[in-house]
Amino acid sequence: MVKGKLSVMEGSMAIAQAVKVCRPAVISAYPITPQTHIIEFLAQMVANGELDAEYIRADSEFSAASILAGASATGVRTYTASSSQGLLLMTEVIYYLAGTRLPVVFTGANRQITAPIGLQPDHQDTMSFRDAGMIELYVEDVQEAYDTHLQAFKIAEDHDILLPVMVCMDGFVLTHVFEPVKTFDQEDVDAFLPPYDPIHYLTPEKPMVFGSGSDEVNTMEFHYMNHQAVLRARDKIEAVAREFEDAFGHYRGGLIDTYATEDAEVILVAMGSVIGTLREAVDVLRGEGVKVGLVKVRSFRPFPAEALRQAISHTGAVAVLDRALSFGYQGILATDVKTALYDAPQRPLVLGLMVGFGGREVNLDTVREIVQRTQRALDTGHVPNEAEFIGLKTEIMPHFPVVA
Amino acid sequence: MDQIMLNKYDEMLFTPGHRACPGCGATIAVRAILEATGPDVIVVSPTGCLETFTAQYPYSPWGVPWLHVLFENAAAVASGVEAALKKRGLSDKIKVIIIGGDGGTHDIGIGALSGMLERGHNVTYICYDNEAYMNTGVQRSSATPVGASTATSPAGTQSWGKERPKKNLPAIVLAHGAPYVATASIAYPKDITRKVKLALSIQGPKYIEVHSPCPIGWGFDSAQTIELAKLAVQTGLVPIYEAYQGQPIKVRKIPKRVPVIEYLRNQKRFRHLVEGQGDQAHLALIQAIADENIVHYGLV
Numbered sequence: 001m002v003k004g005k006l007s008v009m010e011g012s013m014a015i016a017q018a019v020k021v022c023r024p025a026v027i028s029a030y031p032i033t034p035q036t037h038i039i040e041f042l043a044q045m046v047a048n049g050e051l052d053a054e055y056i057r058a059d060s061e062f063s064a065a066s067i068l069a070g071a072s073a074t075g076v077r078t079y080t081a082s083s084s085q086g087l088l089l090m091t092e093v094i095y096y097l098a099g100t101r102l103p104v105v106f107t108g109a110n111r112q113i114t115a116p117i118g119l120q121p122d123h124q125d126t127m128s129f130r131d132a133g134m135i136e137l138y139v140e141d142v143q144e145a146y147d148t149h150l151q152a153f154k155i156a157e158d159h160d161i162l163l164p165v166m167v168c169m170d171g172f173v174l175t176h177v178f179e180p181v182k183t184f185d186q187e188d189v190d191a192f193l194p195p196y197d198p199i200h201y202l203t204p205e206k207p208m209v210f211g212s213g214s215d216e217v218n219t220m221e222f223h224y225m226n227h228q229a230v231l232r233a234r235d236k237i238e239a240v241a242r243e244f245e246d247a248f249g250h251y252r253g254g255l256i257d258t259y260a261t262e263d264a265e266v267i268l269v270a271m272g273s274v275i276g277t278l279r280e281a282v283d284v285l286r287g288e289g290v291k292v293g294l295v296k297v298r299s300f301r302p303f304p305a306e307a308l309r310q311a312i313s314h315t316g317a318v319a320v321l322d323r324a325l326s327f328g329y330q331g332i333l334a335t336d337v338k339t340a341l342y343d344a345p346q347r348p349l350v351l352g353l354m355v356g357f358g359g360r361e362v363n364l365d366t367v368r369e370i371v372q373r374t375q376r377a378l379d380t381g382h383v384p385n386e387a388e389f390i391g392l393k394t395e396i397m398p399h400f401p402v403v404a
Numbered sequence: 405m406d407q408i409m410l411n412k413y414d415e416m417l418f419t420p421g422h423r424a425c426p427g428c429g430a431t432i433a434v435r436a437i438l439e440a441t442g443p444d445v446i447v448v449s450p451t452g453c454l455e456t457f458t459a460q461y462p463y464s465p466w467g468v469p470w471l472h473v474l475f476e477n478a479a480a481v482a483s484g485v486e487a488a489l490k491k492r493g494l495s496d497k498i499k500v501i502i503i504g505g506d507g508g509t510h511d512i513g514i515g516a517l518s519g520m521l522e523r524g525h526n527v528t529y530i531c532y533d534n535e536a537y538m539n540t541g542v543q544r545s546s547a548t549p550v551g552a553s554t555a556t557s558p559a560g561t562q563s564w565g566k567e568r569p570k571k572n573l574p575a576i577v578l579a580h581g582a583p584y585v586a587t588a589s590i591a592y593p594k595d596i597t598r599k600v601k602l603a604l605s606i607q608g609p610k611y612i613e614v615h616s617p618c619p620i621g622w623g624f625d626s627a628q629t630i631e632l633a634k635l636a637v638q639t640g641l642v643p644i645y646e647a648y649q650g651q652p653i654k655v656r657k658i659p660k661r662v663p664v665i666e667y668l669r670n671q672k673r674f675r676h677l678v679e680g681q682g683d684q685a686h687l688a689l690i691q692a693i694a695d696e697n698i699v700h701y702g703l704v
Contacts, residue, residue: 025491025492056483056484058480059519059523063519064480066473066516067483068484069484070448070473070482073481074489075488092474093474202469202471203469207467208469210472210473211471211472213456
């Protein structure tokens with residue numbers, strides 16, 4: 001029997017529907033600008049009695065995450081959504097959640113970080129949690145966002161994992177767009193995702209301390225255990241994606257996805273909604289005889305180093321499209337891709353390309369330019385810049401000395 | 405004998421063996437609070453002295469479930485605990501309280517506290533007020549009294565210590581419409597217990613501020629904690645009162661008023677005001693605060 005019902009809805013509504021069928025006990029949010037409609041739809045579902053959850057309207061995004069820390073420690077399923085500045089405001093709590101192993105699920109609707117203030121998507125916000133000890137999954141379309149939320153709770157709450165998980169989806173491009181989405185019935189989701197069964201939680205029956213202090217005697221061991229849990233998630237993310245396929249009939253998940261990579265001379269590597277554009281561009285360029293392929297990095301943490309090595313080390317050159325920058329070094333994804341390749345027996349050239357900042361469009365022309373630059377590097381055997389800014393409007397900037 | 409002691413500790417909600425300084429006022433407050441709550445409670449604490457001296461892994465004196473998240477969010481965390489208990493159908497059985505210092509309450513945590521009060525969570529917030537950031541080395545807080553010398557408001561040739569008066573947080577909480585607001589002092593532990601019991605019987609957010617001398621931060625003999633706490637009350641500098649639904653219901657009267665100088669002269673933090681001829685102008689200013697309290701709260 002085919003499960004699910006296909007209908008056209010806004011991305012935010014699809015996420016709200018996914019969260020609803022996951023039955024969170026406590027939701028808390030703060031509608032800082034920019035936010036999405038997700039938390040408004042969830043508020044309406046609670047108001048209508050369609051969703052039996054405690055919905056706490058927090059006084060800030062920092063408090064929203066803190067409220068969920070308290071609720072999660074009390075042994076219930078928890079959820080919030082935010083973007084940009086709101087996510088940054090949650091940062092201190094997110095580190096705590098990972099270190100205390102509290103499996104809160106977040107939607108990170110990617111948007112540019114101030115300054116300058118802006119509403120459009122890039123990845124600077126969510127990638128700032130790279131070292132927080134949490135799991136981050138990036139999705140390319142609304143269906144994948146819906147599916148990944150169902151998987152996220154299962155991954156987060158697994159007794160071998162117990163970590164916060166953030167599903168990262170590009171703001172506006174995915175949260176505000178209307179797309180056909182297959183949603184699933186409550187009973188089918190219940191069969192896939194059992195109720196949260198916490199190992200440790202606050203109860204007078206067995207008094208327990210959460211949030212102890214630690215120093216040189218034990219802190220390294222706490223960090224090692226957190227690190228191991230994130231690493232274990234590599235297998236868990238794959239396993240849950242397969243369970244999802246068994247339950248719902250389609251596979252959307254895993255650590256990476258590859259497209260036309262086998263014989264590719266140039267491979268594009270990227271994350272998020274730009275993947276859809278890149279798939280199209282690969283088809284067009286293949287039609288013109290260019291041997292180009294694509295790798296989608298879906299799991300940013302844990303980072304799929306081995307899967308990437310297998311997918312790209314055979315090729316001539318790799319172009320990493322980065323929507324987040326480590327100022328003073330290079331693109332954040334490019335750095336990780338290069339690090340993964342260092343241990344490969346054969347290493348392709350890697351170009352780090354800055355695109356899509358503040359939501360700037362990445363279209364076929366952008367991809368053409370990127371592929372041409374990559375082919376040029378392949379011909380010369382040389383990568384001119386660690387971080388190349390594509391489409392940089394030098395004419396609007398004041399004069400200043402430029403360094404390579 | 406050891407086994408007898410161990411069994412005894414098993415039944416205690418807050419055991420000896422923690423790392424508080426000798427003469428710590430906050431520990432007296434904690435024991436009086438847990439006397440009121442009994443075991444069916446979840447305690448949330450912000451970062452601070454209490455967190456530091458009770459929760460160094462793998463040790464703990466807590467015989468009740470206890471949760472520390474960060475410095476500035478205890479009220480938000482407790483809101484989440486309360487919401488989760490409601491969802492689990494345990495709201496009637498398990499109480500939620502916060503025990504935090506003045507730094508986590510008056511200053512960095514006031515935003516979260518305001519949110520908790522406005523949303524009306526059924527949580528009792530108890531602040532042990534030791535009038536500075538003691539855990540981190542005695543820096544001034546907004547609860548530090550005027551004239552006190554601290555690490556960040558040191559007395560000097562150009563300064564007489566903290567130059568601003570103590571923040572009146574109970575009044576701020578009252579302005580949120582909290583149904584029960586009280587002050588207390590570790591000089592009167594039974595009064596703390598009574599007030600916490602009363603607070604727990606009232607629905608909604610409650611706030612109790614417990615004046616808690618700190619021998620290290622204030623600079624006095626650790627055997628004198630209770631005496632000093634009593635003196636603070638007797639001068640009128642620390643008014644003890646309670647309000648229900650915005651109306652005053654009880655005030656601790658001062659049978660025999662003590663001049664503020666008697667309270668100040670035993671503490672190193674005020675030494676610059678009392679040594680030699682004394683800083684009469686500023687002493688008069690502090691006495692005026694006590695006099696005003698006497699009238700405002702009806703303490704005599």
